[in-house]
Amino acid sequence: MKANDTERLVRANIRALCPYSTARDEYQGSIGVFLDANESPYDTGWNRYPDPRQRALKEKISAIKGVPAGNIFLGNGSDEAIDLVYRIFCEPGRDNAVMIAPSYGMYKVAADINDVQARQVQLGEDFSLDGEALLKECDSRTKLLFICSPNNPSANAFPREQLLEIAERFQGMLVVDEAYADFSSQGSLLGSLAEHPNLIILQTFSKAWGMAGLRLGMAFASEYVIRLMSMVKYPYNISQAVQEIALKALSNPGNKAKELVALRDKAAEGMKRFAFIRRIYPSDANFLLVKVDDAPALYKHLLADGIIVRNRSSVRGCEGCLRITTGLEEENKALLASLEEYEKGNIHR
Numbered sequence: 001m002k003a004n005d006t007e008r009l010v011r012a013n014i015r016a017l018c019p020y021s022t023a024r025d026e027y028q029g030s031i032g033v034f035l036d037a038n039e040s041p042y043d044t045g046w047n048r049y050p051d052p053r054q055r056a057l058k059e060k061i062s063a064i065k066g067v068p069a070g071n072i073f074l075g076n077g078s079d080e081a082i083d084l085v086y087r088i089f090c091e092p093g094r095d096n097a098v099m100i101a102p103s104y105g106m107y108k109v110a111a112d113i114n115d116v117q118a119r120q121v122q123l124g125e126d127f128s129l130d131g132e133a134l135l136k137e138c139d140s141r142t143k144l145l146f147i148c149s150p151n152n153p154s155a156n157a158f159p160r161e162q163l164l165e166i167a168e169r170f171q172g173m174l175v176v177d178e179a180y181a182d183f184s185s186q187g188s189l190l191g192s193l194a195e196h197p198n199l200i201i202l203q204t205f206s207k208a209w210g211m212a213g214l215r216l217g218m219a220f221a222s223e224y225v226i227r228l229m230s231m232v233k234y235p236y237n238i239s240q241a242v243q244e245i246a247l248k249a250l251s252n253p254g255n256k257a258k259e260l261v262a263l264r265d266k267a268a269e270g271m272k273r274f275a276f277i278r279r280i281y282p283s284d285a286n287f288l289l290v291k292v293d294d295a296p297a298l299y300k301h302l303l304a305d306g307i308i309v310r311n312r313s314s315v316r317g318c319e320g321c322l323r324i325t326t327g328l329e330e331e332n333k334a335l336l337a338s339l340e341e342y343e344k345g346n347i348h349r
């Protein structure tokens, strides 16, 4: 897709939008007396509005990710970016979005909220992606295509050549959710952003970076798409507190992905010997999807031991499956000990 083709995908009202201009948008440089925004002048630490463009934080992220600041959007979690792309590209009641299934629930919830038809394309039994089937579901009203890679809950990453071919052939915006990319040997599609103006990549500080409580998600896209997202978002969507804390946390860049991958593989190794665990799916993420004999019974047993996992057994394609997040060494040990009790028949119900 050519760069100027993205413009015709944008809703007419958004293309014509004159965004809210904040008091803080208008000045650049050094000002000592702020009488423009009706804030309190008494210094509480938080009495001033935050930078609506999050310039300092974006510069830091730009340096870490190797992506220009003009290609970065920051949101209240990735969920804000997911909602925004619906509001920017999809005409309610008319347009549709195509997505893989099973996958992250927010793509469909955000579609439902925005009155956009969600078309789900089931992955193969081994969670492989049929690109042809996906593209066949798309028509002239398909504005968005969501692919989560590595995928939640199936834990696998899709081949990058396959994702890039879909980006090439799809006539709408391809959203690749890379929430778990830090854990994947496949890495990220960020390096291909410049050649694909219809590509939007989502990442987050909620997983490998350990900041789920802060609520900070990233979207990477063409400058044009980032400008649209910045125009449509709430002006002050990232609080001063979050900007400051994240900036500080990122001054020592580095995350725990490697440690967690080692802990995940160790937990998987420990689970292999249980006969009631039928399958441990290969993982490119910080969790394991496991197929077991009686998922609801095992779920209840673990819960009674004070261990909560995610029961995905009622999700189509995940029958009999539990999704288990990788924890600390001692937490994974507690999990294995509880599985051992379950095997011995000391079952809590």
Ligand SMILES: *Cc1c(COP(=O)(O)O)cnc(C)c1O
Residues within 6 Å of the ligand: 076, 077, 078, 079, 080, 104, 148, 152, 177, 179, 203, 204, 205, 206, 207, 212, 215, 216, 217
């Ligand atoms: C956890 C997760 C996210 C992160 O969402 P945030 O709103 O940034 O916390 C995004 N996508 C997927 C698939 C996830 O599993």
